[in-house]
Amino acid sequence: DVKVTQSSRYLVKRTGEKVFLECVQDMDHENMFWYRQDPGLGLRLIYFSYDVKMKEKGDIPEGYSVSREKKERFSLILESASTNQTSMYLCASTTGSEKLFFGSGTQLSVL
């Protein structure tokens, strides 16, 4: 069965900390995505990657960076966490323009 695994379900961090969110997919997908999900706003794209070491900014990249050193792994980095980055973070993957497979999400709280 298809699997997208996010390393943490819940994280609590302090303002100013560097935060790493990890995502691994086992489907050999080229495309991987990071979204954040906030009440009433739907899913907003932070970054996506269409190949190893390739990345493109999404709609809300400010305050975030990403890393894709291997095809199966896509990491989201909050360089200096702020309270307005408290959110549910969702990783997804797909091949071509096909359905996205999502991970279970990471609920991040920044205090």
Add this chain to the structure above:
Amino acid sequence: GESVGLHLPTLSVQEGDNSIINCAYSNSASDYFIWYKQESGKGPQFIIDIRSNMDKRQGQRVTVLLNKTVKHLSLQIAATQPGDSAVYFCAENPPGTYKYIFGTGTRLKVLA
């Protein structure tokens, strides 16, 4: 904790009835559409998809209808069950882009 659905429209249906959830999509050029189900505290799960060369597609207990004239997508769930209670949202994929555009969702409540 739940971070989804605090301000969502809600559809309440009796167990066993049919449910219809609607979505207005934004880009008339979009050629691929997906419905997702998201239960509390979980990631979205794929339900059904449809491409723009079709206007109807059926799955197990679910049907998606696409009306390109008015940019409208609907999800019909037959014989709704308690396990169908969740937030449902649509996604569209314009051609030539990796990006997907998501609706904000509808909460479905199934009444026993």
